[in-house]
Amino acid sequence: MTVHHILGAGVMGLCTAVELAGRGAAVMLHDPAGLPGPHHCSWWAGGMLAPFCESETAEAIVGTEGRRAADWWQTQGALVTRAGTLVVAPGRDRAELDRFARRTRGHVWLTGAEATALEPLLEGRFPRALFFEEEAHLNPRQALAALVTRAQALGVGFTTDPAPPGPVVDCRGLAARDLLPDLRGVKGEMLLLQAPGLHLSRPVRFLHPRIPLYIVPRGPGLFMIGATMIESAERGRASVRSLLELLTAAYALHPAFGEAEVVEIGHDARPAFPDNTPALRQLPGRLCLNGLYRHGYLMAPWLARRAADLLTPDLPTTHLPTGETA
């Protein structure tokens, strides 16, 4: 039987591995750095499955195909929370909320009281909010671990050795710039805050004229705040300016975040193509799945399915929940 050799054990490589193995193919996953960890950019992601919100600026495919992501992750054993997304704006940027509503679908307007009913923490903070009920979120590190478990159960081999000569599926992210000259890095910085006693049930997006900031709950008292967007392939440091912006957003959401403990400062660079849309590209002997940009967890399942369709046309596709097309 043909063995499919996948390069890179980040979210794209793992999704492709379980998709192929789930269809009955033999798969070997190669990553010199080993299992998923801080060396992968997907380790630092927000984990929002927010096809409607992302459609504010993303190409249409992100909205349509992204809607199937939550079901895919659940099928693979990842813990997906389907509680929607709440979008708010500080008083001076109120017009941003109207603009966001005009540019997106799948939302309802909430009064301040209705938003408080969903998230008691927001009591008295915002006079109105947008609620995207169908959106979901997951914890990226748990989700990656769930994929590793699933891949191992399906017989996927993991190795730090290079792939043997022959066809490969290239999921190396930014490292694939050696072969994809139009791939660029977009730097992102994030924070993990420990704030005992504070509770959110769903991601809250905080509109900002320059970058969309968000706070994602990661379990009791733990919050991820992300993420900056800087045109740079620099991965190694977080700047004071960026941290100020992230912390200001948290503080503006609720001053109680001022007492939180900074647990982690993350920084990495997202691989992106010029249209910021994930894509599958065929090079001689190599199928490249890359350019996930801000949409790793949202769009990797889609690219993985397309890759599996191409690589194993004779194998039955796994049962897929049908995405709504409306």
Place this chain on the structure above:
Amino acid sequence: MAAFYGIDLASPFMLGTALYPSPAVMASAFRASGASVATVSVRRESAAGGDFWAIIQGLGVHLLPNTAGCHSVKEAVTTAHMAREIFDTNWIKLEVIGHADTLQPDPFGLVEAARILSEDGFQVFPYMTEDLVLADRLLDAGCEVLMPWGAPIGTGLGLLNPYALRSLRAHFPDVPMVIDAGLGLPSQAAQAMEMGFDAVLLNTAVARAGDPVAMAQAFARALEAGQLARSADPIEPRDMAAPSTPLIGKANLA
């Protein structure tokens, strides 16, 4: 059209490169705009942003690096030097921000930085308020182009002080002037051209529009209309109606 430090521009449209949904959309917007100049911000951390800069250089237009986000003379001067090294141009759009909330230029720091940079061979495009005296000082400092704001950056409010802009234009008829910042609609850009300004510089109005490419085209057409109107010598406004056909000698058909 006026020359900017000896450079004749094919179009009075100067367009920024920030805030677009993607570099691909930005490139399409530039093509649709016919813009002759692209502004680009320079930050230390974007030194690793070579890929994005390569895309901007690939637009095939003149590059005008800026010192956006600089709050002191020293910062602005350092950034200008970085920009000159990276983009190999003496052009610099000089921003010295005086107020973090309104992003209003600091006129005092601006004059000082303009003098330092001009003496160092830079060709300075100063982002300034519409103040007449400030304009005079900037010209003394060595600037040969002025860039008065229409309104604070990103507000889209248009030309907030047409009176002062008119008098600026009238006092320095031969200085190339660019309306920089605050434009939200093509009609405002047309107004600037009708008033005799030589170019406009904008970013947010195009980049954050629902369809940046269509908006870029809309601005291009408005600029062309405004330029044409200016050269066509518009009529003066007057208080009383002026009939366009004679009233005397009309046939009495009653």
